[in-house]
Amino acid sequence: MNEQARKKRIIFIALFFVIALVGAWWWIQQQSLELVDTVWTSGWVLLASIFLPSIFNLRKRLAAFNVGKASTWYAIHVVSGFAAIFFYILHAGFKIPTGAYEILLFTLFALVSVTGIVGYVVQAILPRRMTETGEEIVYEKIPEEIYEIRNSAKSAMLAYTESSGSDLLSKHYDSALRWFFEQPRFYFNHVLGGAKAPAWVRSQFEAIRRFAAPDSMEYVDEIEKLALHKLNVDTHFACQDVMKRWLLIHLPLAVAFLVTVVWHIILVHVYAS
Numbered sequence: 090m091n092e093q094a095r096k097k098r099i100i101f102i103a104l105f106f107v108i109a110l111v112g113a114w115w116w117i118q119q120q121s122l123e124l125v126d127t128v129w130t131s132g133w134v135l136l137a138s139i140f141l142p143s144i145f146n147l148r149k150r151l152a153a154f155n156v157g158k159a160s161t162w163y164a165i166h167v168v169s170g171f172a173a174i175f176f177y178i179l180h181a182g183f184k185i186p187t188g189a190y191e192i193l194l195f196t197l198f199a200l201v202s203v204t205g206i207v208g209y210v211v212q213a214i215l216p217r218r219m220t221e222t223g224e225e226i227v228y229e230k231i232p233e234e235i236y237e238i239r240n241s242a243k244s245a246m247l248a249y250t251e252s253s254g255s256d257l258l259s260k261h262y263d264s265a266l267r268w269f270f271e272q273p274r275f276y277f278n279h280v281l282g283g284a285k286a287p288a289w290v291r292s293q294f295e296a297i298r299r300f301a302a303p304d305s306m307e308y309v310d311e312i313e314k315l316a317l318h319k320l321n322v323d324t325h326f327a328c329q330d331v332m333k334r335w336l337l338i339h340l341p342l343a344v345a346f347l348v349t350v351v352w353h354i355i356l357v358h359v360y361a362s
Contacts, residue, residue: 110176138169138176197342207335224322228326234322235319238270245312249308255301258312266312269319270316273323274286279328290316290317294316
């Protein structure tokens with residue numbers, strides 16, 4: 090029910106912005122037919138569509154107050170962001186910027202738009218990928234989690250050696266598994282949702298089971314269970330790391346663009362007067 094309500098809310102917001110976008114476009118076209126300079130109108134409409142995405146970060150800072158659902162604000166952020174692209178083209182046209190300041194403004198807007206679209210895709214895919222692991226893992230606690238997994242795997246390996254009298258598992262651990270348990274692995278594979286990481290783990294334990302002592306197989310099972318848990322930890326690390334790094338790129342670009350826009354407005358009014 091909550092999911093359906095969220096989707097309906099997003100659809101309503103999208104429809105509202107589509108209607109507003111068409112209305113603003115029609116208004117600008119009417120002014121053009123009346124030989125009115127549309128640069129001012131399209132500029133202020135563009136400013137409004139730029140302002141709406143920027144207040145999403147303000148909403149995060151006011152989370153303690155009842156300022157609406159995060160999903161609603163996020164939907165406004167995304168839809169108004171796409172609307173800003175349309176209004177930028179309407180305002181500036183398809184001409185290639187020439188002056189240094191125009192090039193700077195265009196470059197910043199393009200970078201904010203591209204990173205915004207990338208962020209939308211990231212936010213749509215990666216959280217779902219983490220949910221599919223069936224575990225909730227805090228990003229800051231991942232090093233500690235890996236440390237505990239590694240120690241448990243070493244203990245199980247030593248217990249196998251003591252129980253079976255064979256160094257098979259310890260040799261395989263040193264040659265392959267140690268590398269895996271040391272730190273997060275298969276970063277891009279987890280981000281892209283590939284099957285390389287689980288296939289690698291599966292192949293390692295298939296090789297071990299061929300020659301492992303049957304009486305000590307419980308230790309092999311324990312290490313394999315730890316390896317599968319490590320895969321989930323690695324998935325969370327990769328996905329959360331991408332989302333954090335993306336924000337560190339998108340947010341400074343957005344701030345730089347807003348500062349440039351404010352300066353642009355000041356210059357326009359100074360020269361217009």
